[in-house]
Amino acid sequence: MRKVFAVIRREFVERVRQRWFWVMALLGPVIFAVIFYLPTLLGRGGGVKHIAVVDGSTSVFGAQITERLNQASAVFVAVRVPGGPNVVDSLTAEVGAKRLDGFLLVSDVTVDSGKAEYRASNVSSFVATGTLQQVLRDLVSTTRLEREGVNPEVVARARVPIALDTKKISGGKTTGESGAQSFTLAYFMAFILYFAILVYGINVMSSVLEEKTSRIVEVLVSSVTPFQLMLGKVLGVGAVSIFQFAIWGVSGRILVSQRRRLIGEGGVGDAGQVWQLPHISAETLLLFIGCFICGFLLYSAMFAAVGAMSSNEQEARQAQQPVMYLVMIAFFSMFAMINDPGSNLAVTLSLVPFTAPIAMPVRWAAGNLPGSQIALSFAILLLTIVGVTWVASRIYRVGILMTGKRPSVKELVRWVRAA
């Protein structure tokens, strides 16, 4: 066991010393931050807009619009301007001189036909046009109803906004999670699992390959059994990946807690609607870690065997493809599962051990994964890990001392039988 520990330590120390490890450690959270905050930054569209409301109406409609727009203070500062023959021209000149962001044209026609016009230097901001539409729609319908003699109190009561709040039911209990949060959670868990299993599995493979091509493996297997060597390697690389996750976790925490400072005051409320940060419960974390460990063990054993049966990088790149396809199937089927996490396909994928490590968290986040299925999935997964490791270690044992051409499937079967 001391030897296995020495192998683990070597894998860990040598990897953590490498530059790419720290590049990944530092770049990871930055990439995630960009993914999280990009919609926020784009959505804000340059802050508060100064606009004029050109009031061509004969009622208080223009004044009401101005007042309402100013209430949405984060978006607009509006000034009412009475309509006149040259107003539009002079305002256009103001916008051209960048003293004004734009102006809104309203008149009695607006109330009758619902037509209004917004001219501005930038008309592509969703927040700005969205706010304008909403304010106009509200006021137009209120004005029309009142004109028809409807009691203003009734109108006010009828105008109570509808807030469709989505809440996920999980395990027979209503959670505080919204639909958007579930999606975000499923997406990110699947992505991180896919990414980590692939990256660290390939790490195990290249580590095996390095010992093989540098010929040091012969000295090693005269001192440790191939199984001990493979075990140490997988655990060592696994420890590196968990260390990497820890770094990401801590820096991610800091980024999230500092997000107000990073983005600046205001606007966060809007951004939160685009990418709501999901609440990650202890159970979710536990399932995620369990899935990562199982998925990593399963795939890294296969990658180790691939490394052992190849003689150089090119061969390994070819031989790893079937294994990579398995991980990719698991990842891309996520999109089918999010829509219908209870479907036969989703259930099957979460039971098949090669896709389960990614399928399980997706169904879990989407709110459809009974406890009995978790237990069954993990049982199948663990059995498969034992079986795959057994086969892989036999291929590994023969393969690490082989040079020359890559073995055929028939030869591989013989290795497994003979070793």
Next chain:
Amino acid sequence: MTTPILVVDRVTKRFAGHTAVDALSLAVPPGVIYGLLGPNGAGKSTTIRMIMGIYAPDAGAVQLFGDGRGGVEQSERIGYLPEERGLYPKMRVLDVLLFLAEMKGMDRGTARTKSLAWLERLGLSDWRLRKVNELSKGMQQKVQFISTIIHDPDLVVMDEPFAGLDPVNAQVLKDTLFDLRARGKTILLSTHIMEQAEKICDHICIIARGKKLVDGTLAEVKRSHGGQHVLVGFDGARGDADRIFADRRLVAKVDGSAQYAELELASKADAQEILKGLVSSGARLSRFELAEPSLNKIFIDLVGPEAATAAAQPGMEVARA
């Protein structure tokens, strides 16, 4: 006779299509330098790998230190230098040594002390924090050599240790091997360079095509093979030497050049007859010596034709499955 430290008992190893080692037996007594000699593809490396427990023999058994346990279980007592050398190219020299010492069951503290002492001794102290791939080939070989003996093993197994060594490093290696032997350690090495083996081995075993041809102490092998030999050195004039060497009543075999000849006497021939004949034919001699045959001659006599057939089987070392 002392109990052998290593017994190889009729081991056989077959690979797809051919038998690499065929019922080979040998016994290595403690405290000697034992040479496993043979042409390329004779099965030396395969034999060594079975001794080390890297390969399981298809038949027969290997016994180390009179113990039933295999090479991997007893790796603490064995140092191994494989034919194909290798270190982690991107690791620092000292870290590689520490790791390989740990693989041999040493604790890190002791390994560090020993590593530093050895690096000092072989003049590599300044390189201890450099990466392996920054070292010259010769320096890498020294590092590899240190890793083989750092844990002070009782048995050192080296596959072609002199291959690729420059004369200076070869001398360092030789000195260290003699030093190990003086301290009661046993060394098993394989080589196909007979001059080298003749200078350092106490015991030898010659194999070809997986079979043992002869084994024993160097003196025994020389005594029992090749009969009586005469070494002749010419000082310019050869006289009628070629006619005398061609006389099958006197000379059984000749091996030599213009200035030098190694003769194997025909049975019952008298060396003095040859001397008389050479002198009277006008040859000027710088040397005329009754001698044991050189190991090289014995080797060529024994494996000459075998070596030719073995070489005609390419890929033997490759097909290891």
